[in-house]
Amino acid sequence: MPHNPSRRRVFLYGIDAATFxxxxxxxxxxxxxxLARLMRDGSSGxxxxxxxASTPLAWSSMVTGVWxxxxxxxxxxxxxxxxxxxxxxxxxxxxxxxxxNLLSDAGVPSVVVDVPFTYPPEPIQGxxxxxxxxxxxxxxFVHPAPLRxxxxxxxxxFPLDVFYRGDVAxxxxxxxxxxxxxxxxxxxxxxxxxxxxxMLVVTVTDRLQHVLxxxxxxxxxxxxxxxxxxxxxxxxxxYRRLDESLGEVESLLDDQTVLLVASDHGFGPLERSISLLHxxxxxxxxxxxxxxxRFAPPARAPKFRPRGPGRVTRRTDxxxxxxxxxxxxxxxxxxxxxxxxxxxxxxxxxxxxxATPYVQVxxxxxxxxxxxxxxxxxxxxxxxxxTALFQPRKP
Numbered sequence: 001m002p003h004n005p006s007r008r009r010v011f012l013y014g015i016d017a018a019t020f021x022x023x024x025x026x027x028x029x030x031x032x033x034x035l036a037r038l039m040r041d042g043s044s045g046x047x048x049x050x051x052x053a054s055t056p057l058a059w060s061s062m063v064t065g066v067w068x069x070x071x072x073x074x075x076x077x078x079x080x081x082x083x084x085x086x087x088x089x090x091x092x093x094x095x096x097x098x099x100x101n102l103l104s105d106a107g108v109p110s111v112v113v114d115v116p117f118t119y120p121p122e123p124i125q126g127x128x129x130x131x132x133x134x135x136x137x138x139x140x141f142v143h144p145a146p147l148r149x150x151x152x153x154x155x156x157x158f159p160l161d162v163f164y165r166g167d168v169a170x171x172x173x174x175x176x177x178x179x180x181x182x183x184x185x186x187x188x189x190x191x192x193x194x195x196x197x198x199m200l201v202v203t204v205t206d207r208l209q210h211v212l213x214x215x216x217x218x219x220x221x222x223x224x225x226x227x228x229x230x231x232x233x234x235x236x237x238x239y240r241r242l243d244e245s246l247g248e249v250e251s252l253l254d255d256q257t258v259l260l261v262a263s264d265h266g267f268g269p270l271e272r273s274i275s276l277l278h279x280x281x282x283x284x285x286x287x288x289x290x291x292x293x294r295f296a297p298p299a300r301a302p303k304f305r306p307r308g309p310g311r312v313t314r315r316t317d318x319x320x321x322x323x324x325x326x327x328x329x330x331x332x333x334x335x336x337x338x339x340x341x342x343x344x345x346x347x348x349x350x351x352x353x354x355a356t357p358y359v360q361v362x363x364x365x366x367x368x369x370x371x372x373x374x375x376x377x378x379x380x381x382x383x384x385x386x387t388a389l390f391q392p393r394k395p
Contacts, residue, residue, distance in 0.1 A: 009257040013249055014115070014201035015242070016055060017209050018263035020046065022216060022239075031240055034247035038261060049265040055132070055206065056089060058264035059116045063098040063199075071096045073117060088133055091118050100124045103197055110197040111189050114182065127193050129185070132203055134160050155184045162204050164211045171211065172234040175204040176241050183245050190252050202245075208238060209267050220269040307332035 027036035038044070050057040050068055060073040068074055072095040077086040094117075100110040101124065109126035112118065119130035121143035128143045129151070137158050142148035152158055159181060162174040179202065186200060212235055214220040215228040250259055280286035306312045310331025313321040322331045 007254075007256050009196045009198070009253075010260065011249060011253055011257055012197075012199040012260045012262060013246060014059070014199065015205055015261065015263050016116075016201060016203040017206035017265060017267045019266040019268075021266070021268070026236065026239060031236060032243040034243045034250065035261070038246075038250075038259070046266075047262075053265035055203075055264055056117050059201065060094060060098075062262065062264065063100070063115065064094065064096040065099075066096050089117050090133065091120060091122055091130070093117075100126070100128070100197065100199070108196050109194055110199070111193055111195045112199050113185060113189070114201045114203065115199060116201065116203065126195055127189060131201055132161065136160065151185065151188070154188050155181060157181070162207050164207070168212070168231055169234065171208070172231075172238055175208055175238045178204050179238070179241050179245050183248055186249060187252070200249075202242065204238070205242065206267075208235065213267065213269060217269055221271055304333035307334055 023032065023035060024039075026032050027039065030036075050061050054075060056073050056076055057068045060071045061067060064071045072093055073089050076088070078089050078093065079085065080087055097105075100112050101122065103110050104125040107125065110124055110128075111126050112124070112128040114129065114131035116132035118128060119134040119139075119141055121128040121130045121141060123143055127147060130141045134141045137148075137152065137160060140148065141160075142151060159174065159178045162171065162178050164171045182200065182202060186198075189195075190198070209216070212231060214222040214224070215231045216235060217223065218225075218228075246261070253259060277286060304312070304314065308331045311321075311323045312331050312333045313323075314333075322333075
């Protein structure tokens with residue numbers, strides 16, 4: 001087939017926290033045949049990440065081509081101007097155009113999926129599904145907005161992330177399921193959307209390594225050979241599935257499409273950490289406030305004002321029953337707690353979607369517009385009818 005410059009395309013497959021420390025030996029032993037072939041037949045090497053080598057900084061630098069001091073993303077949180085309150089960076093905090101912005105200006109369509117801190121999605125020419133930092137699937141996390149309902153319908157349960165809840169087997173199963181879901185999404189968008197630049201970032205590798213690196217790396221100070229033998233096969237199976245997904249992507253591409261595989265940073269064992277604030281306090285150079293508002297569970301569920309189209313029922317045993325039946329609904333209970341700050345209102349909210357098997361329960365501080373979430377975050381797996389029970393507890 002003759003080469004036609006107008007048909008040339010680029011697919012960038014991002015693997016969060018990928019490191020040659022495990023990818024090379026696993027590829028050489030045959031566990032990752034697609035990655036091994038790409039390294040053998042193409043070019044590969046180690047690049048320098050940002051300082052510090054952190055997900056929000058590094059991906060933002062990769063897509064903008066500038067260092068963090070210029071693009072303005074400095075970490076997983078940022079302080080609200082004039083206060084010590086923390087908020088989560090969004091796409092609006094990025095001060096330099098990303099590659100998809102430049103391509104849109106040139107009339108080149110893109111598909112961008114799961115790039116960290118792209119929420120809310122930008123109105124690019126093409127499709128954007130925002131990644132890490134997206135609150136939940138009930139929000140407008142897809143551009144164009146009408147496509148959100150299509151993706152929820154076509155691709156099934158939509159896990160925004162994977163979380164470790166104490167069960168390693170469940171965690172590994174969730175990681176595999178997340179990769180499977182993103183491949184359904186990639187196949188659908190590749191088939192239905194015209195594009196010349198496609199970027200996908202898989203973040204489950206970072207999540208998995210943060211929790212289970214001690215089972216992968218014998219140098220880790222918490223490495224237990226018995227536990228490693230128990231869990232390493234399952235960990236390797238997640239990477240095998242990741243390599244299969246890479247092969248599936250390659251099979252979708254023609255000979256005029258360049259396939260790039262990249263990571264934001266590497267990985268390794270964490271042997272010690274230092275809190276500068278605590279060191280300064282110990283040296284007598286800093287003083288910390290001692291007053292802390294603590295939540296003390298009332299004898300009975302407090303009086304509340306319901307919010308949202310869902311249903312909240314107060315029970316005599318100190319529980320709330322929160323029920324939501326549709327993806328675009330939430331149910332909230334706004335109440336005052338004398339053992340917390342009595343001058344403010346707090347909300348207990350469950351946000352539920354037909355596209356996810358979990359219920360997210362949170363406290364919202366309605367007095368903080370920029371960073372309303374105070375705490376909570378209890379997650380309940382649901383089956384059938386969506387119902388969440390919340391029992392107040394001390395922090």
